[in-house]
Amino acid sequence: MNMPVTRKDLMIVNMGPHHPSMHGVLRLVVTLDGEDVIDCEPILGYLHRGMEKIAENRTIIQYLPYVTRWDYLATMFTEAITVNGPERLGNIQVPKRASYIRVIMLELSRIASHLLWLGPFMADIGAQTPFFYIFRERELVYDLFEAATGMRMMHNYFRIGGVAADLPYGWIDKCLDFCDYFLTGVTEYQKLITRNPIFLERVEGVGIIGRDEVINWGLSGPMLRASGIQWDLRKIDHYECYDEFDWKYNGKKKGIH
Amino acid sequence: MACLKQEKETNIKIFIDIYDMFPMVTRVMDYGQQTVRVARYIGQSFMITLSHANRLPVTIQYPYEKLITSERFRGRIHFEFDKCIACEVCVRVCPMDLPVVDWELETNIRKKRLLNYSIDFGICIFCGNCVEYCPTNCLSMTEEYELSTYDRHELNYNQIALGRLPIILQRFESLDCWGWGYFADLYNSFLSINGYYFRYVMVRDYLDYQIKSDYRAGFDK
Numbered sequence: 001m002n003m004p005v006t007r008k009d010l011m012i013v014n015m016g017p018h019h020p021s022m023h024g025v026l027r028l029v030v031t032l033d034g035e036d037v038i039d040c041e042p043i044l045g046y047l048h049r050g051m052e053k054i055a056e057n058r059t060i061i062q063y064l065p066y067v068t069r070w071d072y073l074a075t076m077f078t079e080a081i082t083v084n085g086p087e088r089l090g091n092i093q094v095p096k097r098a099s100y101i102r103v104i105m106l107e108l109s110r111i112a113s114h115l116l117w118l119g120p121f122m123a124d125i126g127a128q129t130p131f132f133y134i135f136r137e138r139e140l141v142y143d144l145f146e147a148a149t150g151m152r153m154m155h156n157y158f159r160i161g162g163v164a165a166d167l168p169y170g171w172i173d174k175c176l177d178f179c180d181y182f183l184t185g186v187t188e189y190q191k192l193i194t195r196n197p198i199f200l201e202r203v204e205g206v207g208i209i210g211r212d213e214v215i216n217w218g219l220s221g222p223m224l225r226a227s228g229i230q231w232d233l234r235k236i237d238h239y240e241c242y243d244e245f246d247w248k249y250n251g252k253k254k255g256i257h
Numbered sequence: 258m259a260c261l262k263q264e265k266e267t268n269i270k271i272f273i274d275i276y277d278m279f280p281m282v283t284r285v286m287d288y289g290q291q292t293v294r295v296a297r298y299i300g301q302s303f304m305i306t307l308s309h310a311n312r313l314p315v316t317i318q319y320p321y322e323k324l325i326t327s328e329r330f331r332g333r334i335h336f337e338f339d340k341c342i343a344c345e346v347c348v349r350v351c352p353m354d355l356p357v358v359d360w361e362l363e364t365n366i367r368k369k370r371l372l373n374y375s376i377d378f379g380i381c382i383f384c385g386n387c388v389e390y391c392p393t394n395c396l397s398m399t400e401e402y403e404l405s406t407y408d409r410h411e412l413n414y415n416q417i418a419l420g421r422l423p424i425i426l427q428r429f430e431s432l433d434c435w436g437w438g439y440f441a442d443l444y445n446s447f448l449s450i451n452g453y454y455f456r457y458v459m460v461r462d463y464l465d466y467q468i469k470s471d472y473r474a475g476f477d478k
Contacts, residue, residue: 062352065384129306136315150329150398156384164389168328192302197295 010038017046023120060086065156072153074113076105079158084239086160098162099241104175105148105157106240111182112141114222122193125202130193137185140178147171225249326400331385333401334376336419340395343369347387347396355380356387376419378404379412399423 011032017025025046031039051070055063060082067078080102087094094102119134142152148167149155157164193199209219214227224231230249234242317324326332343360359373388396401423406412 058352059350061350061386061390065352065382065386139315146330147327148329150327150331150385151383154382154384156386165329188305192305195298196302197298 060160064158065154068154068156071113073116074109075153075155076102076109076157077113079155080106080240083158083160090160092161094162094240096241097166101163101167102158103240103242103245105145108141108144108175112138115141118189122199125199127193127199130189133185133188133192137182140181144171144175144178147174326402330400330402331383331388331398333378333399333404333414333423334381334383334388334419335397335399335421335423336374336376336416337395338371338374338416338420340393341371341374342393343371344392346390346392350386350390352382352384352386353380374416374419375413377413379409 013030013032015028015030017027019026027043027046029041029043030037051066054066058066064079064082067082068075070078086092115134115138119131122128122130145155146152148171149157149164209217209223209227211227211229214224214229219227220231220233232249233239235249341358343358345356345358347356348354348358355376357373357375357377358371359375360369360371362368363370383398385398388398404412
């Protein structure tokens with residue numbers, strides 16, 4: 001009697017476009033060996049909404065509400081790029097105060113976006129609680145945005161030549177309160193996550209991208225800085241009034257992960 | 258942190274020198290120290306989670322409690338029929354050319370006459386462009402956001418429906434500190450509530466809503 005020999009084939013699984021964990025729509029066809037991922041083929045394009053085609057038939061005023069919806073997590077950045085382009089082309093001077101307001105809004109958007117990276121990242125690793133903590137902080141950012149622009153997320157705030165309306169009275173104090181509160185939140189996250197041995201074991205040494213690969217594949221932003229390349233568009237591009245602030249590059253000088 | 262590590266290493270070195278004959282013992286000591294360190298870090302993280310048991314909830318129980326929106330909140334659009342001059346700027350700046358402005362040119366007086374004005378809130382994205390560019394300020398945004406209906410054709414508001422006062426002024430006349438309610442037919446009722454300083458919350462009290470102050474406003478201190 002022959003015992004049937006069990007063949008061990010690799011399993012190909014489709015992680016379909018919809019995900020339960022706020023990744024948006026990204027289809028991955030992963031090749032698995034047990035639980036280890038051997039190969040992964042992403043299939044993009046599920047978020048294509050025809051934005052360029054729509055833009056062909058709209059004026060810039062009509063199109064600005066659309067651009068906020070490109071990156072719905074860090075909403076002011078898309079407005080900033082849509083508005084900075086015509087300003088540079090037409091040599092339109094933006095008032096200093098409007099430029100400072102834009103910088104504040106952009107940095108708040110950056111905080112909100114990074115928070116929303118942290119939550120699903122921890123959820124993927126298995127820790128579900130930071131997912132709720134970030135939303136608590138993000139709600140405060142939403143409240144600030146609602147007071148200044150009128151909407152929590154899809155602000156239609158930047159205009160060519162400045163900002164739609166000045167900040168309301170007392171907004172700066174609320175923003176400073178948020179900054180103070182957020183520092184305590186960051187300490188919480190550090191205590192919860194940064195030294196956590198489970199987190200470190202999951203993350204240390206995994207998915208290292210070297211310098212050449214980073215440039216070849218066209219990564220940008222925090223991943224570029226994490227690979228050791230000193231590239232921050234705020235310094236390099238000299239946009240808005242970031243030149244007037246005194247700040248340093250963030251991230252590791254050399255090496256990886 | 259670095260000096261602590263070195264100290265630990267020297268301690269371990271001493272252990273290795275003395276107990277060179279018992280590698281098992283050193284490995285157990287190492288493992289023990291590691292376990293203690295891991296337990297301490299995990300304990301620290303767990304204390305953060307446990308400290309949340311002492312805090313107030315950050316959620317607002319929506320149907321029974323509602324946030325009062327900020328002054329600039331972009332809710333349902335309000336339209337004053339008498340102020341409109343049928344210039345159609347609102348149509349030209351709308352991302353979807355949405356407002357339907359029905360006018361005709363009266364040749365005898367050589368002016369436009371507005372017949373009907375409607376905005377379909379099933380399509381409107383509440384961007385506020387029309388409100389911003391209206392030359393006569395006949396358009397404004399109220400703080401109503403609960404516009405859902407069972408039939409999407411009911412969302413096509415004509416000028417009468419657009420001209421209604423927002424619900425909150427009809428219910429809480431005490432909030433109408435500038436008395437806009439008296440001029441409901443003449444002025445657009447753009448009311449001002451200091452929403453984002455001390456966030457008041459509408460709490461359901463039996464069948465109606467009461468205003469209470471928001472317990473979250475202290476940032477969970």
